[in-house]
Amino acid sequence: xxxxxxxxxxxxxxxxxxxxxxxxxxxxxxxxxxxxxxxxxxxxxxxxxxxxxxxxxxxxxxxxxxxxxxxxxxxxxxxxxxxxxxxxxxxxxxxxxxxxxxxxxxxxxxxxxxxxxxxxxxxxxxxxxxxxxxxxxxxxxxxxx
Amino acid sequence: xxxxxxxxxxxxxxxxxxxxxxxxxxxxxxxxxxxxxxxxxxxxxxxxxxxxxxxxxxxxxxxxxxxxxxxxxxxxxxxxxxxxxxxxxxxxxxxxxxxxxxxxxxxxxxxxxxxxxxxxxxxxxxxxxxxxxxxxxxxxxxxxxxxxxxxxxxxxxxxxxxxxxxxxxxxxxxx
Numbered sequence: 001x002x003x004x005x006x007x008x009x010x011x012x013x014x015x016x017x018x019x020x021x022x023x024x025x026x027x028x029x030x031x032x033x034x035x036x037x038x039x040x041x042x043x044x045x046x047x048x049x050x051x052x053x054x055x056x057x058x059x060x061x062x063x064x065x066x067x068x069x070x071x072x073x074x075x076x077x078x079x080x081x082x083x084x085x086x087x088x089x090x091x092x093x094x095x096x097x098x099x100x101x102x103x104x105x106x107x108x109x110x111x112x113x114x115x116x117x118x119x120x121x122x123x124x125x126x127x128x129x130x131x132x133x134x135x136x137x138x139x140x141x142x143x144x145x
Numbered sequence: 146x147x148x149x150x151x152x153x154x155x156x157x158x159x160x161x162x163x164x165x166x167x168x169x170x171x172x173x174x175x176x177x178x179x180x181x182x183x184x185x186x187x188x189x190x191x192x193x194x195x196x197x198x199x200x201x202x203x204x205x206x207x208x209x210x211x212x213x214x215x216x217x218x219x220x221x222x223x224x225x226x227x228x229x230x231x232x233x234x235x236x237x238x239x240x241x242x243x244x245x246x247x248x249x250x251x252x253x254x255x256x257x258x259x260x261x262x263x264x265x266x267x268x269x270x271x272x273x274x275x276x277x278x279x280x281x282x283x284x285x286x287x288x289x290x291x292x293x294x295x296x297x298x299x300x301x302x303x304x305x306x307x308x309x310x311x312x313x314x315x316x317x318x319x320x
Contacts, residue, residue: 026198030282031280031282031286032280032281032282033282034194034195034197034198034284035195035198036282036285039195039199039202042199042202042203045206053209053213070307070311073307077300080297080300081297084293095294096289096290096293096294096297098290105279105281110279110280110281111279111280111281112278112279114278114279114285114290117289117296118285118289121296121300124300124303124304125300125303128303128304128306128307129206131310131311132306132307132310133210135314135315136210136310136314138314138315139315140217
């Protein structure tokens with residue numbers, strides 16, 4: 001896959017950082033405003049996909065990137081399961097128990113363990129969407145003509 | 146609001162029909178986008194911004210991937226003559242549509258008026274969510290606290306899908 005013109009490349013360099021920040025905002029405000037781990041994760045993956053589409057696949061070492069994103073995805077889902085299990089260690093012996101202090105409704109640090117779920121599910125979703133895209137691109141590169 | 150949603154739903158049906166019959170595959174993909182973005186506007190009108198955000202992002206990314214695939218491969222549809230198997234599946238599809246429509250007509254008679262759902266479960270969620278979970282966004286409270294098993298299942302489905310994609314596509318393996 002070839003890259004696009006210099007206009008597209010420069011615009012993507014300016015914009016993709018803002019998209020990345022917006023994804024992080026959607027994730028960490030997931031328990032206050034609409035959004036959450038799933039939506040924010042896909043937005044973050046979109047920032048990376050924009051970069052790869054604009055710069056072309058020969059620009060970056062994509063196989064290395066794919067190894068990293070696969071690792072992040074597996075670690076994130078592992079942490080989500082561990083957080084769900086941690087309810088069994090503290091307080092009531094219930095799977096998915098919200099054992100952290102709740103705080104005041106409406107503040108950024110509140111709602112106990114829910115923001116942590118949001119963050120790790122966000123990492124997991126971003127890494128999996130990016131991994132699927134990278135796998136498709138690398139398959140196209142490796143395919144014999 | 147019902148009129149607006151009816152108009153948008155009609156547009157979505159037209160877009161889906163055009164996507165089936167389009168000669169050029171690129172315009173078929175763009176017509177599929179009409180369905181997705183129409184759904185986004187429906188979600189916004191029905192006051193579900195959470196779903197609208199997810200739908201608009203996923204629709205954009207899947208549209209980009211489909212456009213890239215169409216530009217890389219051929220833009221014309223490959224026609225093949227229908228054989229007996231094709232006729233059998235077409236007749237089965239029509240029969241299934243008739244049966245489903247008949248039972249849907251019966252079921253729709255016992256539903257509440259549009260926009261007036263009164264499930265006992267929903268009332269419990271709305272009353273107790275902010276106090277029980279401490280989350281200002283009701284949807285996050287339901288998704289990660291009341292229905293945590295569902296969310297774990299969704300996340301696991303994503304991981305399994307990625308594993309399947311990697312297994313099929315990485316024929317050479319990582320060197």
